[in-house]
Amino acid sequence: MPEDPSISTHSLAEPDGASGERRLPLVVIPCYNEAQRLDPERLDPLVRSERLRLLFVDDGSTDDTGRLLATLEESSSTVDVLTLPRNVGKAEAVRLGLVRGTESQAPIVGYYDADLATPPNELLSLLDVLESKPHLSVVTAARVALLGRRIVRRRTRHYLGRAFATMAAVVLRLPVYDTQCGAKFFRVTPSFVAATAKPFRSSWIFDVELIGRLLRGTDSAEPVPPSAFEEVPLREWHHVTGSKLGVRAMALALWDLLVLEIQFNRRKRKAVPRTRS
Numbered sequence: 001m002p003e004d005p006s007i008s009t010h011s012l013a014e015p016d017g018a019s020g021e022r023r024l025p026l027v028v029i030p031c032y033n034e035a036q037r038l039d040p041e042r043l044d045p046l047v048r049s050e051r052l053r054l055l056f057v058d059d060g061s062t063d064d065t066g067r068l069l070a071t072l073e074e075s076s077s078t079v080d081v082l083t084l085p086r087n088v089g090k091a092e093a094v095r096l097g098l099v100r101g102t103e104s105q106a107p108i109v110g111y112y113d114a115d116l117a118t119p120p121n122e123l124l125s126l127l128d129v130l131e132s133k134p135h136l137s138v139v140t141a142a143r144v145a146l147l148g149r150r151i152v153r154r155r156t157r158h159y160l161g162r163a164f165a166t167m168a169a170v171v172l173r174l175p176v177y178d179t180q181c182g183a184k185f186f187r188v189t190p191s192f193v194a195a196t197a198k199p200f201r202s203s204w205i206f207d208v209e210l211i212g213r214l215l216r217g218t219d220s221a222e223p224v225p226p227s228a229f230e231e232v233p234l235r236e237w238h239h240v241t242g243s244k245l246g247v248r249a250m251a252l253a254l255w256d257l258l259v260l261e262i263q264f265n266r267r268k269r270k271a272v273p274r275t276r277s
Helices: 012-018 040-048 065-075 088-105 119-131 156-172 190-195 206-216 247-271
Strands: 026-031 053-059 079-084 108-112 137-143 150-152 185-186 228-235 234-239
Touching: 040 065, 040 119, 053 065, 053 088, 053 185, 065 079, 079 088, 088 206, 108 119, 108 150, 108 190, 119 137, 119 185, 119 228, 156 206, 156 234, 156 247, 190 206
Parallel strands: 026 053, 026 108, 053 079, 137 228, 150 234
Antiparallel strands: 108 185, 137 185
């Protein structure tokens, strides 16, 4: 997909590449009209962290999001902003950010919801897991309501989420508990680069589609084995009001899941060599 020349950002490769220092992991934070929910004070542990860089993707916002992000960018050398001229949806905003991260030669990339439902320290814990286990390629957060954990979620959203996650696990042929939590990290490999090369078909369940692409591989890259995935139960997660997911979006998500099932099965049959009778 050719890059839109009207998309603006600073060169992410420049800070690390110019000095020869170790390139840092990069976290993509998609933003669409998040001026009321994005809390710079709560983001401070990530902004001040020397362990990663933040790439905010302003997805054609029409409120004060752009101004808020510009202030953040000016205040820290670890913050960059990718400004999209029009709203392209969360899936494509995240993908464009991930591609920009791989182009900057970040060794690890991830994405993170702007509402900070997953606290910053929990995101850093996910990074700890991936960095400490070289055999892993993907680390994702899971909202599991265990004793001693603070997972605050609306009951209806919880049960709907569990039903969807069960169907997603069936489609993926992977015992994943929570595909939709907005905190994930990926090791940058040829398989990941290939999996993010093309736009996602789904707007609402691109997480499932990305995991599926990694598991099944592409024509140009090997699949990532299930043993290279790990889910980490969060110690804390809080529902934040203002979610853009409604009844219509849920229906579209179920339809997209059905389409992905068909696509994954088609690729699986294509990958199986035919034997002569």
